Amino acid sequence: MKPFDYTRTTRASEAVRLVAARPQGAFVAGGTELLNLVKDQVVAPDLVVDISRLPLSGVELRDGTLRVGALARMREVADHADVRTAFPVLAQALLASASPQIRNRATIGGNLMQRTRCWYYRDAGSPCNKRAPGSGCPALTGQNRRHAIHGGSGHCIAVHPSDLAVALTALRATVIVLGPQGTRAVPLEDFYLLPGTTPHKETALRHGELITEVTVPASRPARHSRYLKLRDRATFEFAVVSVAAALTMDDGEVSDARLAFGGIAPRPWRSAEAEEALRGRPLTGATIESAARALLSGARPRRHNAFKAELVRRALADVLTGLGGGR
Numbered sequence: 256m257k258p259f260d261y262t263r264t265t266r267a268s269e270a271v272r273l274v275a276a277r278p279q280g281a282f283v284a285g286g287t288e289l290l291n292l293v294k295d296q297v298v299a300p301d302l303v304v305d306i307s308r309l310p311l312s313g314v315e316l317r318d319g320t321l322r323v324g325a326l327a328r329m330r331e332v333a334d335h336a337d338v339r340t341a342f343p344v345l346a347q348a349l350l351a352s353a354s355p356q357i358r359n360r361a362t363i364g365g366n367l368m369q370r371t372r373c374w375y376y377r378d379a380g381s382p383c384n385k386r387a388p389g390s391g392c393p394a395l396t397g398q399n400r401r402h403a404i405h406g407g408s409g410h411c412i413a414v415h416p417s418d419l420a421v422a423l424t425a426l427r428a429t430v431i432v433l434g435p436q437g438t439r440a441v442p443l444e445d446f447y448l449l450p451g452t453t454p455h456k457e458t459a460l461r462h463g464e465l466i467t468e469v470t471v472p473a474s475r476p477a478r479h480s481r482y483l484k485l486r487d488r489a490t491f492e493f494a495v496v497s498v499a500a501a502l503t504m505d506d507g508e509v510s511d512a513r514l515a516f517g518g519i520a521p522r523p524w525r526s527a528e529a530e531e532a533l534r535g536r537p538l539t540g541a542t543i544e545s546a547a548r549a550l551l552s553g554a555r556p557r558r559h560n561a562f563k564a565e566l567v568r569r570a571l572a573d574v575l576t577g578l579g580g581g582r
């Protein structure tokens with residue numbers, strides 16, 4: 256492990272200044288992700304700024320907006336009464352993530368910034384365009400069972416790992432960030448980048464920018480929402496595929512549908528076409544099937560992961576059928 260400097264601050268602007276000043280500077284919050292990557296020599300910061308004492312915790316629903324501090328713990332958000340009632344998909348996605356021990360420690364900002372679980376990326380001895388730009392992507396021709404069927408490129412086909420990010424994408428959340436030039440708001444849909452020719456650039460964050468808060472608008476569909484995660488074992492495991500859905504039914508027809516998918520793309524995957532296929536229609540088997548067809552149009556399965564198309568189709572049908580009771 257490469258040695259690094261360590262410091263702690265209680266001021267967000269100071270944390271930003273310190274990290275921005277060092278090309279390899281990094282924030283650490285709960286440490287459940289960063290420290291593993293450092294120990295495995297996947298990343299090598301020269302300075303680690305501990306942000307765990309910044310005043311950025313707290314969860315509050317006020318004036319129709321849920322505000323979640325970047326340092327709120329996963330468990331705290333999953334257990335929050337307003338989150339459970341007004342954003343069930345969010346609570347369900349968090350409870351389906353990691354383990355109770357990790358959820359007690361890990362933060363919302365850290366969860367959104369976690370790196371892919373592609374095993375080539377996590378093995379410092381393997382080539383990987385994301386970890387070492389230009390070194391190659393062994394997943395393209397190698398073992399790619401867990402990789403993307405949508406949104407990948409000839410340079411990277413890793414999938415995004417955060418369950419929380421999938422739920423927040425369906426809920427049309429916004430990430431608030433503080434940087435050397437001040438504060439800005441980034442819709443979650445624009446926050447994660449597709450790999451293209453630069454898979455090492457994963458988010459819209461500039462170096463030194465700190466996530467301070469996530470905001471989520473309350474809405475009728477958010478209240479009537481669900482998360483389904485399919486994985487290789489029942490707990491402590493990342494999604495093979497997942498579906499976040501928020502739905503409003505009026506007079507027996509879908510009046511609003513918001514969908515996002517995990518495990519199938521390098522970022523939480525929103526399909527406006529699948530949402531459109533549901534809108535204004537009764538939630539029959541045929542409607543659900545046309546939404547699945549829209550979702551999968553343009554998908555590009557690889558040698559070992561073609562099964563994901565059928566799996567996500569069935570997961571979508573399950574979630575929508577479960578939500579179809581009306582409201």
Ligand SMILES: Cc1cc2nc3c(=O)[nH]c(=O)nc-3n(C[C@H](O)[C@H](O)[C@H](O)COP(=O)(O)OP(=O)(O)OC[C@H]3O[C@@H](n4cnc5c(N)ncnc54)[C@H](O)[C@@H]3O)c2cc1C
Pocket residue numbers: 281282283284285286287288289290325326351352353354357360361362363364365366367368369416417418419464465466467491492493494
């Ligand atoms: C065994 C295991 C199983 C897991 N299973 C799942 C799972 O099923 N689903 C899932 O979604 N996750 C899962 N995780 C990931 C886990 O949720 C993350 O490790 C955790 O959320 C990271 O939060 P943290 O506060 O510990 O982040 P840290 O380790 O402190 O930081 C992680 C990264 O985020 C950056 N960062 C942290 N806070 C901020 C901020 N406010 N602004 C900008 N950058 C920031 C850090 O610089 C670092 O790069 C699993 C992890 C493990 C170890």
Ligand code: SF4
Pocket residue numbers: 371373374375376382383384385386391392393394395410411412413454
């Ligand atoms: S899929 Fe992406 S993360 Fe995995 S080896 Fe290829 S470039 Fe690296």
